[in-house]
Amino acid sequence: MILRQIERIRRARRLDQLVVATSVDPSDDPLAALLADEGIEVFRGPLHNVLARYVGALDRWPADTVVRLTADCPLIDPGVIDATIDLLHGTGADYAHCRTQEAGYPKGQDVEAMTAATLRRAAELAETREEREHVTWGIWNQPDLYRLVRLPPPQEWGHVRWTVDRPDDLEFVTAVYEALYPANPAFTSDDIRAFVASRPDLATYGGDPRL
Secondary structure, three states, X not given: OHHHHHHHHOOOOOOOOOEEEEEOOHHHHHHHHHHHHOOOEEEEEXXXXXXXXXXXXXXXXXXXXXXXXXXXXXXXXXXXXXXHHHHHHHHOOOEEEOEOOOOEOOEOOOOEEEEHHHHHHHHHHOOOHHHHHOOOHHHHXXXXXXXXXXXXXXXXXXXXXXXXXXXXXXXXXXXXXXXXXXXXXXXOHHHHHHHHHOOHHHOOHHHOOOO
């Protein structure tokens, strides 16, 4: 699943470097080995301090802008990645994103872009488990410290679930890939919507809206 997600991420035009930040825990050894075999850069850091992993990766691969993409999003949209980065740069903001908990693009197309200075400041100020585990918690919960901007979707899709956290999520995404990937590996979000619209059995698969 992560290789399919990375394949989609690599279609974004505004990214120069891709690094998977995973943990030093032995449970992540198979993941690190798979990525190494595929020639994908990997940074390994603390299991419970994901923010420290990001800073460690930034130290190893310096950049002016950092984009956070979580590994449970195999239907990520490269166009949304580019648009979020463009919004960050075009507004001069510290942090740009494309959805809140309930609003914006589909859950599973989450993109967060921030300046490297913002990420480092968040790490310096982090005091709670939430800040260390969720990376940007201390940024979007402190709008008085950071200038935040959100990329608005063409229409509201925040209720739509395309992430993979549960078995039914994986079954839904598998159905999407089996239907669309063989004919067009670069299938779009509009292709997904058209496919789900043609399959009423998938519209609320697992009890959540998928369209």
